[in-house]
Amino acid sequence: MSDISGLPLIGAAALRVKAASRVLRTLPTDTKDAALTAMAEALVERTDEILTANAADVAAARADGTPEAIVDRLRLDAGRVAGVAEALRQLVALPDPVGDVVRGSRLANGLELKQVRVPLGVVGIIYEARPNVTVDAAGLCLKSGNAALLRGSASAFGTNTALLAVLAEAGEKAGLPAGFVELLPADRASVGELLNARGLVDVVIPRGGASLIQRVVRESRVPVIETGEGNCHVYVDASADPEIAEAVVLNSKTHRVSVCNSAETLLVHRDVPFLPRLLAALADAGVALHGDDAARSAHDGVVPATDEDWGTEYLSMDMAVRVVDDLPQALDHIARWSTGHTEAIVADSARAIAEFTAGVDAAAVLVNASTRFTDGGEFGFGAEIGISTQKLHARGPLGLPELTSTTYVVTGSGHTR
Amino acid sequence: MSDISGLPLIGAAALRVKAASRVLRTLPTDTKDAALTAMAEALVERTDEILTANAADVAAARADGTPEAIVDRLRLDAGRVAGVAEALRQLVALPDPVGDVVRGSRLANGLELKQVRVPLGVVGIIYEARPNVTVDAAGLCLKSGNAALLRGSASAFGTNTALLAVLAEAGEKAGLPAGFVELLPADRASVGELLNARGLVDVVIPRGGASLIQRVVRESRVPVIETGEGNCHVYVDASADPEIAEAVVLNSKTHRVSVCNSAETLLVHRDVPFLPRLLAALADAGVALHGDDAARSAHDGVVPATDEDWGTEYLSMDMAVRVVDDLPQALDHIARWSTGHTEAIVADSARAIAEFTAGVDAAAVLVNASTRFTDGGEFGFGAEIGISTQKLHARGPLGLPELTSTTYVVTGSGHTR
Incomplete structure (x- = not known):
């Protein structure tokens, strides 16, 4: 023994x-x-x-x-x-x-x-x-x-x-x-x-x-x-409020880039009309954008994204951007690339919110709130020893x-x- | 993935x-x-x-x-x-x-x-x-x-x-x-x-x-x-009621020998006056006893126990028997040989019961009851998929x-x- x-x-x-x-x-x-x-x-x-x-x-x-x-x-x-x-x-x-x-x-x-x-x-x-x-x-x-x-x-x-x-x-x-x-x-x-x-x-x-x-x-x-690896996504639904979307995306990405609950990839529904404004706000904040063709059409200076971008926890002022056809495509993307830490949705549609929260398999799902809230202190647990990304024993802070x-x-x- | x-x-x-x-x-x-x-x-x-x-x-x-x-x-x-x-x-x-x-x-x-x-x-x-x-x-x-x-x-x-x-x-x-x-x-x-x-x-x-x-x-x-390995002990304290001790020890050992919550070792306080009767009852029930010197003095036909006996999950009509000087010695024996499944005490002293339950590190501690009760069905959980002997996620049924x-x-x- x-x-x-x-x-x-x-x-x-x-x-x-x-x-x-x-x-x-x-x-x-x-x-x-x-x-x-x-x-x-x-x-x-x-x-x-x-x-x-x-x-x-x-x-x-x-x-x-x-x-x-x-x-x-x-x-x-x-x-x-x-x-x-x-x-x-x-x-x-x-x-x-x-x-x-x-x-x-x-x-x-x-x-x-x-x-x-x-x-x-x-x-x-x-x-x-x-x-x-x-x-x-x-x-x-x-x-x-x-x-x-x-x-x-x-x-x-x-x-x-x-x-x-x-x-x-x-x-x-x-x-x-x-x-x-x-x-x-x-x-x-x-x-x-x-x-x-x-x-x-x-x-x-x-x-x-x-x-x-x-x-x-x-x-x-x-x-x-297991703790900590956070390849976190923010999905902006077609029903999202533009101001909430901008606030949540910027905060999720830029509030503190070196931590596991910062966002790395932005997924945007193709019917979101304010994508150019959103990407401009990110760029103005100093974020280097890596995007698919639709994202690159919406803003100058977005470099092409590869599979490596979707799979990387940047921990830096970089963000990958993908425009998706619908919410299921966003869920598929997350299922493929998520580390199971934190996934966020910005939406006003109750149906979209319910579909997202049921469909995502992660320690935390944030609805109209920054990914940065997945934290023992923020949850009121006091200091945390880590954020579990496994399913056994304890998941989350x-x-x-x-x-x-x-x-x-x-x-x-x-x-x- | x-x-x-x-x-x-x-x-x-x-x-x-x-x-x-x-x-x-x-x-x-x-x-x-x-x-x-x-x-x-x-x-x-x-x-x-x-x-x-x-x-x-x-x-x-x-x-x-x-x-x-x-x-x-x-x-x-x-x-x-x-x-x-x-x-x-x-x-x-x-x-x-x-x-x-x-x-x-x-x-x-x-x-x-x-x-x-x-x-x-x-x-x-x-x-x-x-x-x-x-x-x-x-x-x-x-x-x-x-x-x-x-x-x-x-x-x-x-x-x-x-x-x-x-x-x-x-x-x-x-x-x-x-x-x-x-x-x-x-x-x-x-x-x-x-x-x-x-x-x-x-x-x-x-x-x-x-x-x-x-x-x-x-x-x-x-x-x-991890589930299942059960090297379970019954400790009979000096304060134990003789009838409860006999019932609990016999049931723990003989009710169904091939299962993980059956008892394998009997620890008896040296001041227990009814040890000869207890060992005779076990022998009468067909249990082959392996004991230390004190146990061998209390009953004929007890073969000498070795470290292998203390460490073995018999899953058969065998039982190891040790006479201990006091409750702390019983706790030391259990800490050394237990698989963390189920440990039982037979005692009437509230202090002995409290000391035993605090001192034993196991999935279940049974007080004046058979080890055989550590079971999802008996606990009212319905069928069980196993009895966890690890500390993470779930312990017990x-x-x-x-x-x-x-x-x-x-x-x-x-x-x-």
Whole structure:
């Protein structure tokens, strides 16, 4: 069960985290909340040392020629540190899911059946540049009674180490067991070990690009929750209001291009009369358009789109544009290219909205609203540990209840079959 | 997405099932219920041809020297066929989970958030001898809006083929799409293909012994729900009532030895005065006892137990017995050897019960009741597709809601961030 031969890089940390998970399992909510508050305060107090470590990571990334969209994910400033600290404080206000009775009943034979939420145990998280994940993950795992084994990217290792030092010191001072959260080395091999740590790690959550997620899915013997890849579409129906369409499309594309819930492809019904205006607004906002022939006829400077455009999560100020004959063609396009994250429709027709929401198979369907709303914070779940794009366990933003399992407790008085 | 190159054995069936899943996704409950009733009637009407096929499978298994416990799993009679037909009828009475709003709220900014249950899509099930799984799986998948890709054992292939013919004909006549359920060839290679059918199969559920489950976990690129391996313990506390202890231990061990929720190990507190009587009752019932020194002192004819006994799911009239110093030692033993299926305590002390239920990490904890109650039917969920021993998605009996995923539908009026 707890065999760490074959895990030279992560074995010792995994044993510490597993031991901590047994303490966390039964820790009172008060203790967890006090620790979250102490951790938030410590992050703000020690912002300078965090930013110093982060500046070194950012400088090294730029020197390596890292694209600016990725550097943006890596970069912290005092406001972002205050933001992650505030996310920890928001967790205090959220209910503790552990011990919740999900369902309960008295069976016909008198047996009392209760399904009770329990922590998952040890949660492994593999993530790329964004160091805020270090804090969000530690906080969400703690509040849900789980211990966390974090494997961040090499590019953020200095920042993550600084953050971990602050969290661990503040958390342990507030009564948490040592090892409630651990940072693994950023070697490529440490991912492989994590994916093979059956019996030590209860679930692995990868947060990152397609190649990371594919590797985790292919190699992992530990159960996985897939997250994050977002090739999101906005479909503008013939019944759409022009102003709503323009607002939703621009916001979905341009509000923050480097995140998974930004839109990558615009699908427009051929009867939409305001396509030229819509494309001009995108171009004015600085979006580089890749389109089919109809889109190229509607606006100058649209470059031809290929299958690669339909299949790419740009994470940049690029957008693919296709004009479709009808809503079913939009659904076919989405079925072919969607990653199952977020799909949006702008429409006034109730029939079109119903057809779209029934026909799309995704974690979230947005109706007359920006794709950017698919987010644990926006949904009111507090900080999220990722957005699940798989169908098992949890789909969409992963908040506290999604980080728990359950046990059936069945009480009798000598019942036999 | 629907690439079937590399899937020569299952590709064509998988495409049919995937196409059917798109129809099943939006099928009204009435149509599904009518089909379930028709399938149940057809099974009863055509019992003779099913039993003829089954008799051939049973004869072949016996000729191969298959152990009787396994032959018992394979064997059908008119009563068992009527039983699986009745399980289909019970599904009609259960609520359809598809379309249920799991949660819903209006966010502060006016967005309307709904989390709605949707089918998983295509469910792959790999199972061993028991042919009743063929019917249970088809029925549960249908009621929950899923299409089913079944891979039964070679030993039951004749029986499964006969059952499938009945189900498919009755189902299609009642309005289901062709391919709502398909039986895959029983080759070893068909399992490998199923485990690699990402994009065609949404989840694989293995039902069977440890080696099958380990293979599935190791090889699968499709998400897995682990089921079934049950090395279940009964702990008899010092505070236990002697009659309840005897009833629960005997029922847990002897009611049906070939199933995953039967008990394999008895742990007894050293202060229990009635250990000799308890072991005599087990021996009188025909149980072969494997014990530690203290157990061997309490009853003649107990053979010495080794680590292999603690770790074995006997599935036979054998039981391992260990005398423990206290409840924490029982918890340590369970943590070391449990498969996370079902653990039971017999006790009158509320403190002991609380300590046991908090300390055991399993799908089900039974208090003063037989381990045999961990069962979807006993829990009132209707037929079950298996008992999950993993922590993700669903733990314990897998009923209808456990065969669904969800989609967040978020409705605004031009909302942007």
